[in-house]
Every structure is written in structure tokens, then in C-alpha cells.
Amino acid sequence: MDLELKNKVALVTASSKGLGKAVAFELAREGAKVVICARDKNTLEKTAEEIRNATGTEVLSVVTDLTKAEDIKNLVKDTITKFARIDILFTNAGGPPPGQFMEFNDEDWKNAFELNLLSVVRLCKEVIPYMQRQGGGRIIHSTSISVKQPLENLVLSNSLRAGVIGLSKTLANELGPDNILVNAVCPGATATERLENLVKARVEREGISEEDAKRGWTDAIPLGRLGTPEEFANLVVFLASEKASNITGTAIQVDGGFYKGIL
Numbered sequence: 001m002d003l004e005l006k007n008k009v010a011l012v013t014a015s016s017k018g019l020g021k022a023v024a025f026e027l028a029r030e031g032a033k034v035v036i037c038a039r040d041k042n043t044l045e046k047t048a049e050e051i052r053n054a055t056g057t058e059v060l061s062v063v064t065d066l067t068k069a070e071d072i073k074n075l076v077k078d079t080i081t082k083f084a085r086i087d088i089l090f091t092n093a094g095g096p097p098p099g100q101f102m103e104f105n106d107e108d109w110k111n112a113f114e115l116n117l118l119s120v121v122r123l124c125k126e127v128i129p130y131m132q133r134q135g136g137g138r139i140i141h142s143t144s145i146s147v148k149q150p151l152e153n154l155v156l157s158n159s160l161r162a163g164v165i166g167l168s169k170t171l172a173n174e175l176g177p178d179n180i181l182v183n184a185v186c187p188g189a190t191a192t193e194r195l196e197n198l199v200k201a202r203v204e205r206e207g208i209s210e211e212d213a214k215r216g217w218t219d220a221i222p223l224g225r226l227g228t229p230e231e232f233a234n235l236v237v238f239l240a241s242e243k244a245s246n247i248t249g250t251a252i253q254v255d256g257g258f259y260k261g262i263l
């Protein structure tokens with residue numbers, strides 16, 4: 001299947017590692033030009049080089065802290081300066097800290113809001129006018145399986161990501177006439193550094209072994225294993241492609257069957 005992604009310009013945020021990196025990689029393999037960002041310059045540049053060497057595509061890396069409005073403006077400005085358009089926006093950021101409701105104060109909630117909801121709002125505000133002028137585009141919001149089934153000890157994630165789904169569905173309705181398709185993807189437990197950190201937090205909190213903490217995730221997954229970042233990225237690539245031209249306003253999980261609801 002030709003996904004018709006060659007020479008499309010994709011802005012993929014929080015992408016020096018984990019899910020974002022896998023999405024940038026798989027889009028690049030399909031011939032898209034990719035813009036990647038993260039806070040740590042060294043890791044970011046290493047990832048950019050890795051993608052260039054493996055795919056031969058153009059990669060722009062922009063050091064960005066997604067909690068800063070100015071950084072987001074610069075990220076989009078640099079993308080336009082380099083590539084003159086943005087066809088695909090994949091919104092993603094680091095995860096908020098794990099913990100239970102009574103552990104967090106107002107500051108924690110504000111930080112999680114800035115990282116996981118306001119950053120998405122700001123990215124969309126900056127990018128949508130370009131997509132409107134170009135005659136269309138794709139926006140894919142990365143959230144979490146927690147939007148369908150709240151996860152234990154992750155109250156900040158459970159709460160803020162639901163807001164992203166509300167935004168995503170609203171944008172799908174508002175931007176359909178502009179030929180901008182908006183979808184959300186909901187990763188389940190996927191083998192990345194973030195998941196390793198969640199496992200460590202559980203080991204410390206519950207005094208259990210690392211193996212038992214991991215089993216806490218995999219036992220609830222019918223496929224009996226963690227997902228890979230590439231498996232997640234494959235769905236994003238499809239949604240970004242011309243083959244997904246009638247799909248907008250959805251929220252699709254990639255979770256090995258973890259989610260137990262019917263729809």
C-alpha cells in the first residue's frame with residue numbers, strides 16, 4: 001500500500017525517545033520530512049542523526065520545552081522557515097508524575113496542565129493557520145489508554161488526557177470543512193523509558209520485585225506483553241497517510257487488548 005507520505009512535512013513533538021521517536025522514525029521511513037523536538041540537545045541531535053542515517057530523509061531538530069509558549073512558537077516558526085509547510089502534526093509530551101490524588105498540590109496540577117493539555121492547545125493554535133492556508137492537514141494527538149480506562153496511581157494523566165480528547169473531537173468538528181483531519185491515539189503499556197520509570201515507582205511504592213511490577217501491566221493485557229513503540233507508530237503513520245482520508249474524530253487504542261470496554 002502506498003501511503004503517499006513522500007515529502008510530506010511532519011512535526012512530531014517530544015521525539016528524542018520513546019513513542020515520539022518511533023513515530024518520527026516510521027514517518028521518515030515512508031519518505032516524510034520530519035521535525036523532532038525535546039529538551040535535551042544531545043539526545044535530540046543523536047536521534048536526528050540516527051533517523052537521517054537510517055532513512056536518508058531530511059530531519060530538523062529543534063530544542064524545545066513544550067511547557068514554554070515561546071519555545072512552541074519558535075518550533076513552528078523554524079519548521080516553516082525550513083520546510084515552508086506542515087502537513088502532519090503529532091502532539092506528544094513527557095508524562096506527568098505518577099501518584100494518587102491526595103499526593104498532589106495546585107502546583108502539580110498546573111504543571112501537568114501545562115505539559116499535557118496547554119502544550120497541545122498552543123501547538124494547534126500555531127499550526128492550524130498554516131494547514132488552513134495549505135488546504136488541509138492531519139493532526140494526531142497522542143494520549144493514553146487512560147482516556148478509556150483510568151490507570152491506577154496516575155491521576156494527573158487520567159485527568160488531563162481526557163481534556164485532550166475533548167479538544168481533539170472539537171477540532172475534528174470545527175476543522176473538517178478545512179480538510180484538516182483530527183484523531184487521537186491511545187497507547188497502552190509500551191516498552192519505553194517512561195514505562196521503566198513507572199515500574200520503578202511501583203517497586204518503591206509497593207516493595208515488590210521489578211518482575212512483579214511489570215507483570216502488573218502484562219497480566220491485564222490479553223496479548224500478554226508490552227507493546228513496542230513501532231507498533232504504536234504504525235497506527236499513527238496510517239492515520240497520517242492519504243489512505244486514512246475518511247477518518248476523523250476517532251480515539252483509537254494500541255494496547256494489546258488491555259481496554260475492557262465494548263467500544
Ligand SMILES: NC(=O)c1ccc[n+]([C@@H]2O[C@H](COP(=O)([O-])OP(=O)(O)OC[C@H]3O[C@@H](n4cnc5c(N)ncnc54)[C@H](OP(=O)(O)O)[C@@H]3O)[C@@H](O)[C@H]2O)c1
Nearest residue numbers: 014016017018019038039040066094095144189190192194
Ligand atoms: N510508554 C507507555 O507505556 C505510555 C503509555 C501511555 C501514555 N504514554 C505517554 O506518552 C508520552 C510519551 O511517553 P514515552 O513512553 O515515549 O516517554 P519517554 O520514553 O520518557 O520519552 C519522552 C520524550 O518526551 C520528551 N519530553 C519530555 N518532556 C518534555 C518537554 N517538557 N518538552 C519537550 N519534550 C519533552 C523527552 O525528551 P527530554 O526529556 O529531553 O525533553 C523524550 O524525548 C508520555 O506523556 C507518556 O505518559 C506512554
